[in-house]
Amino acid sequence: MSLIEVKDVTFSYNGTRNAVDGVSFDIEKGSYVTIIGHNGSGKSTMAKLIAGLLPIKKGKIVIDGDEVNEENIAMIRNKLGIVFQNPDNQFIGSTVKDDIAFGLENKMVESEKMPAIIEEYANKVGLSAFLNYEPQNLSGGQKQRVAIAGILAMHPSILIFDEATSMLDPKGKKEIKQLMYELSGDDEITIISITHDIEEVLQSDDCIVLNKGKIFMHGKPEAVFKEPEKLREIDLDIPFVEQTREAFGKYKIRLKSDDLKGMVDELCRYRSNH
Amino acid sequence: MPISFKSLSYIYNKDMPYAHKALDNINLDIKEGVITAIIGETGSGKSTLVEHLNALLLPDEGSLQILDYEIVAGVKQKFLKPLRKDVGLVFQFSEYQLFEETIIKDVAFGPLNFGFAPEEAIKRAAEALKLVGIDQSLFEVSPLEISGGQKRRVAIAGIIACDPKIIVLDEPTAGLDPQGAKEIISLFVNLNRKLNKTIIIVSHDNEMVYNYCEETVVLSHGKIMYHGKTTDLFADKEKLKEFNLLEPQIVELKNMLIEKGFKISSEARTIEMIAKEVAGQVKR
Numbered sequence: 001m002s003l004i005e006v007k008d009v010t011f012s013y014n015g016t017r018n019a020v021d022g023v024s025f026d027i028e029k030g031s032y033v034t035i036i037g038h039n040g041s042g043k044s045t046m047a048k049l050i051a052g053l054l055p056i057k058k059g060k061i062v063i064d065g066d067e068v069n070e071e072n073i074a075m076i077r078n079k080l081g082i083v084f085q086n087p088d089n090q091f092i093g094s095t096v097k098d099d100i101a102f103g104l105e106n107k108m109v110e111s112e113k114m115p116a117i118i119e120e121y122a123n124k125v126g127l128s129a130f131l132n133y134e135p136q137n138l139s140g141g142q143k144q145r146v147a148i149a150g151i152l153a154m155h156p157s158i159l160i161f162d163e164a165t166s167m168l169d170p171k172g173k174k175e176i177k178q179l180m181y182e183l184s185g186d187d188e189i190t191i192i193s194i195t196h197d198i199e200e201v202l203q204s205d206d207c208i209v210l211n212k213g214k215i216f217m218h219g220k221p222e223a224v225f226k227e228p229e230k231l232r233e234i235d236l237d238i239p240f241v242e243q244t245r246e247a248f249g250k251y252k253i254r255l256k257s258d259d260l261k262g263m264v265d266e267l268c269r270y271r272s273n274h
Numbered sequence: 275m276p277i278s279f280k281s282l283s284y285i286y287n288k289d290m291p292y293a294h295k296a297l298d299n300i301n302l303d304i305k306e307g308v309i310t311a312i313i314g315e316t317g318s319g320k321s322t323l324v325e326h327l328n329a330l331l332l333p334d335e336g337s338l339q340i341l342d343y344e345i346v347a348g349v350k351q352k353f354l355k356p357l358r359k360d361v362g363l364v365f366q367f368s369e370y371q372l373f374e375e376t377i378i379k380d381v382a383f384g385p386l387n388f389g390f391a392p393e394e395a396i397k398r399a400a401e402a403l404k405l406v407g408i409d410q411s412l413f414e415v416s417p418l419e420i421s422g423g424q425k426r427r428v429a430i431a432g433i434i435a436c437d438p439k440i441i442v443l444d445e446p447t448a449g450l451d452p453q454g455a456k457e458i459i460s461l462f463v464n465l466n467r468k469l470n471k472t473i474i475i476v477s478h479d480n481e482m483v484y485n486y487c488e489e490t491v492v493l494s495h496g497k498i499m500y501h502g503k504t505t506d507l508f509a510d511k512e513k514l515k516e517f518n519l520l521e522p523q524i525v526e527l528k529n530m531l532i533e534k535g536f537k538i539s540s541e542a543r544t545i546e547m548i549a550k551e552v553a554g555q556v557k558r
Contacts, residue, residue: 038451141316169478235453240523251553270556
């Protein structure tokens with residue numbers, strides 16, 4: 001049995017067009033799944049349905065053996081942590097410390113244990129020097145890192161990132177992606193990441209491509225990127241490494257490496273051997 | 275006349291325990307008629323800097339010369355309205371600021387506010403919408419009913435409709451899908467090339483900066499670390515390291531190839547151009 005089973009789910013906001021249209025897939029426990037697709041493809045709607053933020057009217061979603069419905073939602077939400085795109089809508093505390101403490105207080109963690117936990121997660125997202133900062137003194141990226149720390153401190157078994165890195169600067173993005181990658185090594189944590197960042201897909205186990213509410217492709221990232229023309233067809237980018245392979249392919253230079261350094265070495269061999 | 279910051283400083287929460295000097299003695303001349311990128315880490319002062327350009331923030335020290343206006347710390351300003359007409363600022367996530375019943379009304383709000391007659395305001399709004407690629411069939415639609423990328427273009431049209439001489443965009447492509455981002459990029463490139471607008475872009479997207487922005491300003495902890503040609507900056511590994519800037523992958527590839535002795539011209543800014551130049555240097 002998979003941890004998350006999505007079975008033939010259809011959802012419409014206005015009754016005329018299906019935002020999610022007959023979608024089925026499974027997510028295994030401990031895996032890291034990216035969901036991509038352009039704006040309006042249904043990927044955020046899909047995340048909201050899994051999190052029980054939208055009612056499922058057609059089809060069903062089963063998480064850890066329990067169907068997502070009104071009756072089970074409180075229990076299921078206890079297992080879920082969601083990081084949204086806009087950090088301004090997620091900051092609750094008056095300081096970084098308070099914000100991370102908020103969830104812990106709700107879970108009735110003893111107050112003497114809190115400072116150590118807060119320190120641990122603030123450190124994990126690189127904000128230990130900012131514990132007493134107020135939200136208005138933090139940039140968007142810093143606020144987002146606070147949100148992630150607060151959620152991680154709750155030990156959710158499923159983490160949903162809804163375009164959570166799209167507001168961060170390149171360095172912040174890299175750090176958070178690195179953090180997501182590290183978390184994905186934990187077999188108890190399942191990660192679902194809704195993303196526009198095609199480079200992030202490369203570090204996930206599984207990729208679901210949505211288009212017009214339907215599953216367009218689903219498989220390992222390498223398999224998905226083997227068909228760049230299919231992705232272009234629906235206006236999606238391909239990773240830079242694949243763009244490089246394609247660009248050189250036009251000159252009959254077939255690069256086989258999976259990273260830029262390897263490709264440069266291959267080009268050097270082409271130059272000297274032939 | 276260039277845009278000129280003279281010894282300008284800005285302090286958030288002045289006289290408070292958490293006072294924070296967001297801009298620290300900025301001296302900077304930005305050229306007219308070119309696309310300039312402002313880059314730097316989160317919290318480096320980029321947004322604070324551009325919010326001075328149309329006097330949303332006023333300097334605590336120093337002064338700013340922009341077009342015919344001079345903003346001096348501690349001096350009460352009387353020309354804020356004409357300044358704000360001439361310098362259009364498109365905020366981060368500008369699509370959240372749409373509020374009118376219809377798209378055309380939303381875009382006409384700016385020109386109306388700056389004293390244009392209703393008829394003229396609507397005419398300007400229609401022209402601006404055409405320029406950003408919003409079809410006439412959408413003019414009477416609520417701005418809440420269109421996609422994120424379209425909303426952002428409508429928000430930019432609201433600024434263009436006021437006919438500013440300088441357009442400042444704060445992270446215009448953040449959160450958009452690749453297609454939406456490409457549309458916004460080609461829009462401001464056209465505003466620069468066809469209408470000769472001065473464009474200032476705050477961005478984290480170094481790939482975009484490398485491809486489209488002639489000049490780059492690097493900020494760090496409220497100070498100017500670099501101002502000059504974008505290609506010179508990204509060709510200098512030491513500088514990138516010093517400023518804690520990530521190399522866009524295209525620059526990484528280009529620099530690695532150059533290190534290995536391949537000859538690549540500085541104009542080669544796309545993977546297609548690099549592949550073409552390198553292919554000529556290997557035997558197949």
